[in-house]
Amino acid sequence: MTLMKTAIDYWFTIEPYVFVGITKKKILLYNTLDGVTIESDKDEVIKLLLETLQEENCGVVLLTNERYKQKDINSFICELREKFMGDVIDIALSKGKPVQLLPYFNFSDKHEIYKRHNFSLLKNVLEKLSEISIHVDDTTNITKLIPFLLSIQGSPTFNIIGNIGKVTYYSELLSYFDQHSSPKNILCSYKNVIALQPTYENNFSYRISVHFPIDMQQWNISRQVLLNQTLPVEYVFDVSSDEDSQQVEQLVEQYQIEKYRLNPIYTGDNIRFFEENVFLTKEDILSTSMTIKDFFTRQAMNIYDFGKINIMPNGDAYANLNHPALGNIFTDGIYEIVHKEVEAGKSWFRIRNQAPCNDCVYQWLCPPPSNYEIAIGRPNLCHVSK
Amino acid sequence: MIQSIIHTSENNNLYLYDDQRRLSTLVHPEFEKVYEQLIDVNPYYLRKYVYLKDHGFFAKPKIADFRTLEESVVRDNIINVKQIVFEATDSCNLNCTYCSLGELYDISDKINKKINTPYAIKLLKYIFGLKPKNRNSKLFVSFYGGEALLNINFIKRIVDVANQLNAEKELELEFSMTTNTTLILKYISFLAANKFRLLVSLDGNEANHSYRVFSKNNKNSFQKVIENLDVIQRDYPEYFSFYVNFNAVLHNRNSVKEIYEFIYTRYHKIPRISELNMRDINSAHKDMLGKMFHSKIKSEAEYQKEESDLTRITHDKSLSYTDLVNFLKNVSINYYISNINALLYIEEKYLPTGTCTPFSKKIFLTNRNKLLPCEKINYKYSMGKVNKEVEIDIPKITRQYNSYFEHLKKVCQYCYSYKFCEACLFQIDNVNTEEFVCNQFKDQKTFKNKLHRIFSFLEKYPNDFSEILENVILE
Numbered sequence A: 001m002t003l004m005k006t007a008i009d010y011w012f013t014i015e016p017y018v019f020v021g022i023t024k025k026k027i028l029l030y031n032t033l034d035g036v037t038i039e040s041d042k043d044e045v046i047k048l049l050l051e052t053l054q055e056e057n058c059g060v061v062l063l064t065n066e067r068y069k070q071k072d073i074n075s076f077i078c079e080l081r082e083k084f085m086g087d088v089i090d091i092a093l094s095k096g097k098p099v100q101l102l103p104y105f106n107f108s109d110k111h112e113i114y115k116r117h118n119f120s121l122l123k124n125v126l127e128k129l130s131e132i133s134i135h136v137d138d139t140t141n142i143t144k145l146i147p148f149l150l151s152i153q154g155s156p157t158f159n160i161i162g163n164i165g166k167v168t169y170y171s172e173l174l175s176y177f178d179q180h181s182s183p184k185n186i187l188c189s190y191k192n193v194i195a196l197q198p199t200y201e202n203n204f205s206y207r208i209s210v211h212f213p214i215d216m217q218q219w220n221i222s223r224q225v226l227l228n229q230t231l232p233v234e235y236v237f238d239v240s241s242d243e244d245s246q247q248v249e250q251l252v253e254q255y256q257i258e259k260y261r262l263n264p265i266y267t268g269d270n271i272r273f274f275e276e277n278v279f280l281t282k283e284d285i286l287s288t289s290m291t292i293k294d295f296f297t298r299q300a301m302n303i304y305d306f307g308k309i310n311i312m313p314n315g316d317a318y319a320n321l322n323h324p325a326l327g328n329i330f331t332d333g334i335y336e337i338v339h340k341e342v343e344a345g346k347s348w349f350r351i352r353n354q355a356p357c358n359d360c361v362y363q364w365l366c367p368p369p370s371n372y373e374i375a376i377g378r379p380n381l382c383h384v385s386k
Numbered sequence B: 001m002i003q004s005i006i007h008t009s010e011n012n013n014l015y016l017y018d019d020q021r022r023l024s025t026l027v028h029p030e031f032e033k034v035y036e037q038l039i040d041v042n043p044y045y046l047r048k049y050v051y052l053k054d055h056g057f058f059a060k061p062k063i064a065d066f067r068t069l070e071e072s073v074v075r076d077n078i079i080n081v082k083q084i085v086f087e088a089t090d091s092c093n094l095n096c097t098y099c100s101l102g103e104l105y106d107i108s109d110k111i112n113k114k115i116n117t118p119y120a121i122k123l124l125k126y127i128f129g130l131k132p133k134n135r136n137s138k139l140f141v142s143f144y145g146g147e148a149l150l151n152i153n154f155i156k157r158i159v160d161v162a163n164q165l166n167a168e169k170e171l172e173l174e175f176s177m178t179t180n181t182t183l184i185l186k187y188i189s190f191l192a193a194n195k196f197r198l199l200v201s202l203d204g205n206e207a208n209h210s211y212r213v214f215s216k217n218n219k220n221s222f223q224k225v226i227e228n229l230d231v232i233q234r235d236y237p238e239y240f241s242f243y244v245n246f247n248a249v250l251h252n253r254n255s256v257k258e259i260y261e262f263i264y265t266r267y268h269k270i271p272r273i274s275e276l277n278m279r280d281i282n283s284a285h286k287d288m289l290g291k292m293f294h295s296k297i298k299s300e301a302e303y304q305k306e307e308s309d310l311t312r313i314t315h316d317k318s319l320s321y322t323d324l325v326n327f328l329k330n331v332s333i334n335y336y337i338s339n340i341n342a343l344l345y346i347e348e349k350y351l352p353t354g355t356c357t358p359f360s361k362k363i364f365l366t367n368r369n370k371l372l373p374c375e376k377i378n379y380k381y382s383m384g385k386v387n388k389e390v391e392i393d394i395p396k397i398t399r400q401y402n403s404y405f406e407h408l409k410k411v412c413q414y415c416y417s418y419k420f421c422e423a424c425l426f427q428i429d430n431v432n433t434e435e436f437v438c439n440q441f442k443d444q445k446t447f448k449n450k451l452h453r454i455f456s457f458l459e460k461y462p463n464d465f466s467e468i469l470e471n472v473i474l475e
Helices: A043-053 A065-069 A071-082 A107-118 A122-127 A142-150 A170-178 A216-227 A242-254 A271-277 A282-286 A292-300 A334-344 A371-376 B029-035 B043-054 B071-079 B117-130 B148-169 B184-193 B222-235 B237-243 B256-267 B283-292 B296-305 B309-313 B319-330 B333-337 B340-344 B394-412 B444-460 B464-473
Strands: A010-014 A018-022 A027-031 A037-040 A060-063 A086-090 A131-136 A157-162 A184-189 A204-210 A233-239 A260-264 A308-311 A316-318 B005-008 B014-018 B023-027 B083-087 B138-144 B172-179 B197-201 B244-250 B272-275 B362-365
Touching (some): A010 A043, A204 A216, A233 A242, A308 A334, B005 B444, B014 B444, B083 B117, B148 B184, B222 B256
Parallel strands (some): A157 A184, B197 B244
Antiparallel strands (some): B005 B014
């Protein structure tokens, strides 16, 4: 008589729509279909996940019956199955080891190759240009600026930033933009608002910057100018304290402002304000709905800066004003400027891959590093990793 | 109508493929029972099915959505073109039975004419003039025939001019040529000095090579080819090692196994293997070509039956490997690694068929001054010409492609393989008519079979997954 083998061995796998964050001491599984998570710091569970992610296993691990019954593993698998984030399959049900095509999330380690691959061609580089911010003042040279703008293909958004009224022959610049179908945002202080309508109508909008304390006379003048027009208006309130935030609330209510946002300003001595209002908690991080594409994006590029170029009044071009200039529009073409950012720049591809974030399971759930990290001088603005 | 499907592998594993999410996921056999709406199913998998359905899987079948070609793409392609190919001459000292310029095909009449050198220089200057200075940008200048070496003066002149033009642009300039090598010894010092990449036509051993005969006496060119290659290997060992590669045509006198065995054993090179062209056939010779044709899939399957050192060495040249690469690159969730644009847009749209957009890979100037996007395309699809000027009518080319796409999408929109199609529209018979038949069309059943092959191959070689993502897709 032969004994039937009753102990079942399994193929263990996780679903490809699940993101796995893993460190030496902890794992996080994030289900991109519904935002549900599993966290564990059990050694056996971490070991199992590490094995699953090993290249030679291609997303599937043989789980012996003995290992399956191990307490931590068993309860982890129960939770995993309950949340539809993975499964076990009796190996007797097939003739050989299956595979699971998991998302390949190690490419942030190969960022240089990745950049080269995606940006090797001119068209690939220029296709990515989505927003051009032109900073203006009384030194802006319209006759040099417009030929450069004419060399830009496609329809990126244009931001005209500063006191445009101070620019010599500014009407020429506005006339140029009026013929352009791209969206145009006039970004200026409430103290410098100029009327665009009825002369300039084509796809313009205002983004009005407000810094406290407010000059009420200027505020009222600007309100009147804006109310006399039909162009869309968004207010951007600089806030550096709770008092500023309260003032914003009062203004919004008093003037029935429909569209506005707060722009926290780091002054060097208001870190507490930032810790309370800007720094992320674990709950903040996990409350963000993430798709698999979002995980790829966060490992590939900085969505705050990507595709954006800033042009200063002297022609200097930057991807981010906190980083070195990429060139000057009076001597370099747009291709050279963008190419420099792709090849040697520090902005478009500034991702969250530095310590302490690179040893945190929430690393790729967090938004990419912003200008606040630079201003405050910390690589992470969260309450998770100190 | 394209919908989520479940397919098998040779190991009897089951996978769910969801086109809209680019997801393939391993599923339990009980899950398949739910999918098949069988009774007496495991309630857990019923819940899982409902869960996935609630999150968009098994959604209402939809037809594929396509975009159109834009003029700016054609313009950018010309600026960025990676290769300029010149048909140096259509004359040849060989008379290969299956030559596409020969009597078996209706592609072109051989007129034994050399290319017009001033016009070729004009094209060269035109392309260089469009390119920005860039040390990291590669440009191939290539020569094609007939036997290109029959017009060596032209080749030398073009090399000179290209080098002069490149002094300003600083591109990574390389030269390449397809040759039968029977005339090569006289010119090898020039070719080696200019680091020409050679693609040598060799169909295997002497019997394998017997369709490649000299025009003057109809004798097999094999001995001469081998003799010359041996000299190059002996006298220019480093050049031979880095710059000489092989192309073999598969037919009824050879096989994948014989080709690999001969060329690898003798030269330590793995050749490209191409099937006989079965399009544009002269109707009088259809039967003859039918007899000569040897399917690469079948021949490769025979070859891979016995696992050997050579099958391991040639592993990444197999059709199954290429299919896996194309699948991972275009259809799997890891598509985003090499397509950053797709991360920025919610909607992803494709062009019908797998046709390269015009001039995205190369620009080919024939000896009749016609411009084509590739030397494999029938001359009747010419997309410009060179005479006093380089004449490329971008709006017209764009309209022409879009009219083909509009016509083809009636079929493509129902094809499961629309994201990784292998069909070139110029190689579809009767493409201009309503009766055209696409041999690459994949309905649900044929697509399932394709996925079955891909997943069976990956189950056998699981290391290929990361190897392909790291070293092939992110090359």
